[in-house]
């Protein structure tokens with residue numbers, strides 16, 4: 493059974509993500525915000541099983557101040573953390589082992605959509621997620637911790653909680669963490685087929 497406090501936290505998470513993406517002036521963000529607001533009224537997630545990265549996920553959000561990070565911590569038992577949904581043959585296990593995702597919006601997610609995907613992302617400490625690209629445009633919002641982000645194989649930029657990091661369609665991007673794992677939100681819009689994902693040499 494879903495406890496009231498977890499469900500309240502889960503819905504607070506959806507509203508906090510809607511608030512965060514409300515600051516992004518793009519059509520895909522606006523479409524996501526509407527879905528998140530609807531979900532915050534009615535979503536009924538099922539309790540989930542423990543996941544191998546639970547300790548890292550909770551370490552990432554310990555003492556976090558961003559409202560979405562705090563809500564994610566409280567709603568942990570309702571978040572379906574897993575390895576990436578990207579097809580196994582497109583992403584080597586050495587890479588997919590560095591992170592976990594908890595889908596919230598998209599085909600088959602708790603908030604069903606065929607047009608946009610969104611969820612949470614945790615990347616382990618001391619890890620390097622090398623350059624990759626996909627057809628969907630993507631926006632990350634940092635929720636807890638700090639990491640270095642790279643776009644188009646250019647300079648690296650350090651970002652912490654609240655930072656909005658946009659990756660245009662097909663633009664290579666990479667992420668590097670240091671001593672602490674990070675928690676971020678991500679969204680995809682446009683061509684959201686995972687088959688378009690590729691590692692960039």
Ligand SMILES: [Fe+2]
Pocket residue numbers: 626630659665
């Ligand atoms: Fe991406």
